[in-house]
Amino acid sequence: MAKKMISVSVESEYLLESIENYASTSAFINESILNNSFPCYSRTLRTSALYLLDVLCSADINVKGKTLAFLDEKEVRRLVDDILVQALLWLKDKTINIPSPIKTVFEQYQPSPNDDQNASPFCESTQYLEMKNRIDSELNVSVNNPIDGAMKIIENWEHFYKEASTYEYLAAVIKNEKKNKPIAPKKVFKILRDMESIIIMQVIKN
Numbered sequence: 001m002a003k004k005m006i007s008v009s010v011e012s013e014y015l016l017e018s019i020e021n022y023a024s025t026s027a028f029i030n031e032s033i034l035n036n037s038f039p040c041y042s043r044t045l046r047t048s049a050l051y052l053l054d055v056l057c058s059a060d061i062n063v064k065g066k067t068l069a070f071l072d073e074k075e076v077r078r079l080v081d082d083i084l085v086q087a088l089l090w091l092k093d094k095t096i097n098i099p100s101p102i103k104t105v106f107e108q109y110q111p112s113p114n115d116d117q118n119a120s121p122f123c124e125s126t127q128y129l130e131m132k133n134r135i136d137s138e139l140n141v142s143v144n145n146p147i148d149g150a151m152k153i154i155e156n157w158e159h160f161y162k163e164a165s166t167y168e169y170l171a172a173v174i175k176n177e178k179k180n181k182p183i184a185p186k187k188v189f190k191i192l193r194d195m196e197s198i199i200i201m202q203v204i205k206n
Helices: 010-016 025-037 043-063 073-091 100-106 126-139 146-155 164-176 185-205
Strands: none
Touching (some): 025 185, 043 073, 043 185, 073 185, 100 146, 126 146
């Protein structure tokens, strides 16, 4: 639970006195917290983050007895997956050369070594089979299942990150495969922000 009272440094207090374009100090602080936690420049990523936040806050308020739309845990998980799928499809036109935020997502998928390759209908899809063959050819390794394929892509990111099909495949894995444990909704905010930050750094370096 966030503290209702905050301690402000002398320097911050001085700067707060010169705030313009905000109705109040509270409005400025609220906006600053959002900007520190969310993507700032991508409308797609920021809109997704704001929508998820609205859902989570509405659900929290509903528990306290107020009449706002409520999503159960399963629906929240589905929403998280939808947002991550959308983010990956958004990335396919940008590409990121550092996979850390994507790795954070797929760390939740941990198939056992003995997973039956036919356990998931996605294993029969053309998309999976084509990516499996590509990984086999590119890395000279075998792929056991869609999640194993995703992890091999992430571990060898330099071979795959420039191709739109990589992001489409990873999005499809999220959409079709089951996780061992759900991704905490609050972690999604950082994942989206990190995706945007990597793209910004790439632009600066170029």
